Amino acid sequence: MVSFNQPSITSLEKGYVEEALEQKKLCGDGVFTKKAGNLLKEKLQLSNVLLTTSCSHALDMSAILCDIQYGDEVIIPSYTFVSTANAFLLRGAKIVFCDINPKTMNMDANLLENLITNKTKAICVVHYAGVPCDMDTINAIAKKHDVFVVEDAAQAVGSYYKNIPCGRLSDFACYSFHETKNYVMGEGGAIVISDEEFFKKAEMIREKGTDRSQFFRGQVDKYTWRSIGSSYLPSEVLAAILCGQLERFDEIMNKRMTIWNAYHEAFEKLEKSKKIIRPCVPEYAKHNAHMYYLVLPNKLLRDKMLEYLKSQGIWAVFHYIPLHSSPMGLNMGYKAEDLPLTEEYAGRLLRLPMYADLSKEDMEKIIEGVKSFNEYA
Numbered sequence: 001m002v003s004f005n006q007p008s009i010t011s012l013e014k015g016y017v018e019e020a021l022e023q024k025k026l027c028g029d030g031v032f033t034k035k036a037g038n039l040l041k042e043k044l045q046l047s048n049v050l051l052t053t054s055c056s057h058a059l060d061m062s063a064i065l066c067d068i069q070y071g072d073e074v075i076i077p078s079y080t081f082v083s084t085a086n087a088f089l090l091r092g093a094k095i096v097f098c099d100i101n102p103k104t105m106n107m108d109a110n111l112l113e114n115l116i117t118n119k120t121k122a123i124c125v126v127h128y129a130g131v132p133c134d135m136d137t138i139n140a141i142a143k144k145h146d147v148f149v150v151e152d153a154a155q156a157v158g159s160y161y162k163n164i165p166c167g168r169l170s171d172f173a174c175y176s177f178h179e180t181k182n183y184v185m186g187e188g189g190a191i192v193i194s195d196e197e198f199f200k201k202a203e204m205i206r207e208k209g210t211d212r213s214q215f216f217r218g219q220v221d222k223y224t225w226r227s228i229g230s231s232y233l234p235s236e237v238l239a240a241i242l243c244g245q246l247e248r249f250d251e252i253m254n255k256r257m258t259i260w261n262a263y264h265e266a267f268e269k270l271e272k273s274k275k276i277i278r279p280c281v282p283e284y285a286k287h288n289a290h291m292y293y294l295v296l297p298n299k300l301l302r303d304k305m306l307e308y309l310k311s312q313g314i315w316a317v318f319h320y321i322p323l324h325s326s327p328m329g330l331n332m333g334y335k336a337e338d339l340p341l342t343e344e345y346a347g348r349l350l351r352l353p354m355y356a357d358l359s360k361e362d363m364e365k366i367i368e369g370v371k372s373f374n375e376y377a
């Protein structure tokens with residue numbers, strides 16, 4: 001079976017983990033945490049970044065930084081991972097779902113203004129498949145209504161919107177280094193914050209609501225409880241893995257891009273004959289080859305193709321049961337038909353295996369599998 005995903009681990013990561021273990025300082029904020037942070041800053045031209053225990057936790061921190069109060073509204077896409085919603089729900093927010101533009105599967109910025117009320121506190125965008133949202137439009141609307149913008153950039157490390165890296169397009173941005181993402185540390189993430197005051201707050205939230213980080217820099221003479229917070233600082237051992245990955249940033253990106261481009265070229269004819277739709281990357285965007293997906297003419301064919309590929313030894317998957325029509329979403333009072341495009345396209349999308357170490361033979365087998373599916377409409 002060709003696996004769906006597989007992290008790319010070399011002797012570099014292994015060596016760093018050994019070093020991290022040998023230094024006998026395993027908790028966070030040591031040399032590897034700092035090094036990983038600096039590598040990220042350098043690579044993505046960020047001013048401030050904090051490694052976190054996950055992207056979910058970075059989103060939790062963003063919700064705290066937005067100072068969400070009970071009853072505040074937060075607009076997010078329904079076509080996303082559960083953490084985008086949970087982070088704000090945990091602060092007592094009401095989640096308002098925005099439908100997608102099926103071209104990119106991203107939040108449709110043209111629908112946004114209609115969803116804004118005087119209770120709206122934040123908009124959280126998701127750059128699906130590492131293809132950035134229409135950020136100029138979204139940021140202009142946010143500015144006009146004075147609401148925060150948060151980027152769930154879990155999938156968009158190394159993607160660009162008009163030459164600005166994802167993560168620098170909002171007030172607070174969240175990356176993921178989960179095993180399934182482009183750069184991994186097992187479980188982990190980061191939060192990017194350009195504003196100095198919010199950055200100081202974030203440092204405390206990450207350290208259980210204390211000024212421990214300032215204490216270690218010698219900026220305060222004892223550390224104490226200053227705000228709410230939790231334990232969002234990853235271990236040095238995990239940061240060590242990420243250091244290796246970030247030193248291999250371009251290598252991993254190039255390998256993924258080669259596969260993405262090969263898929264894209266191989267399926268051009270299928271798209272021309274209207275059997276599938278390929279991912280669309282808008283003019284303004286540079287993607288990071290996080291994901292390759294196909295959109296089938298209907299859900300029945302999508303499900304049949306998943307089954308067919310499995311019979312060929314290829315592990316392809318669907319993505320996201322929309323949040324609004326999940327059991328939790330229905331409990332919140334949403335109905336499937338409230339977001340018709342999300343509902344429809346989520347049922348038609350199929351993801352192909354995509355990882356840096358996918359062999360050429362396996363890739364060719366996958367391409368052949370898709371081409372030989374003989375039930376196309």
Ligand SMILES: *Cc1c(COP(=O)(O)O)cnc(C)c1O
Pocket residue numbers: 053054055056057080081083084126152154155175176177178187188189
């Ligand atoms: C992976 C992912 C997350 C969660 O990331 P973790 O680091 O596992 O918490 C959140 N949002 C999106 C869009 C994701 O793809």
